[in-house]
Amino acid sequence: MATSRLAQHLPSLFGPSRRAAWRLSLVRRGLSACALLLALHLTLGATRPAVVERPPPPRDEGAALALPLAAPAGHLSPGDEVGIYLPGRAEPLVRRAQVLGVSSETGDTPVVRLTLDEEQVGEILREMAPERGLGNGFVVVRGG
Incomplete structure (x- = not known):
């Protein structure tokens, strides 16, 4: 039977006997299983999507308005910066x-x-005036 480095360093555990050869095979299988699990863990960690930061809380300064919309705004969430x-x-x-x-x-x-x-x-209120005839409402675009 060929000797391994482990057998050379730990002859009492992995010496020339059959039981020692069995222990050596168990250790090799355990090390290869650990290497596979580590590779899987690193791969999943590299492909995991980045953590999305929550938008900052809405600012308290300025005027607050409620505007009618021309289209549903389900894509908006509190804190988003938008253009009107x-x-x-x-x-x-x-x-x-x-x-x-x-x-x-x-x-x-x-x-x-x-x-x-x-x-x-003022600009928003001018457009909401009855003589301007705001039809359906405003369009709100994120990042606009």
Whole structure:
């Protein structure tokens, strides 16, 4: 029987007997099983998606408005930074508003609550005036 390095370093455990050869085979199998488990653990750790950071809590400064929406806003969550658009326009009315909350879709028109700078409130209110004829509501886009 060929000797191994383990047998050379620990002759009393892994010497030339049959029982020692059996112990040596158990140790080799255990080491290979540990190596496979370590490789699996490292592979799963490398492919696991990155931890998503929660958005910062909504800011308390500025004015809070509830706006009617032209489309459902189920993709928005509190703390998201959004841009407010009118349907059919490419430029936003307001940039960097922050979502406080989104109403449930049980009513006729979905509503979103936002905080924005006080200087920007006038532009929103002008578009909501009856003579402007705001049809369906505003469009809110995340990151806009």
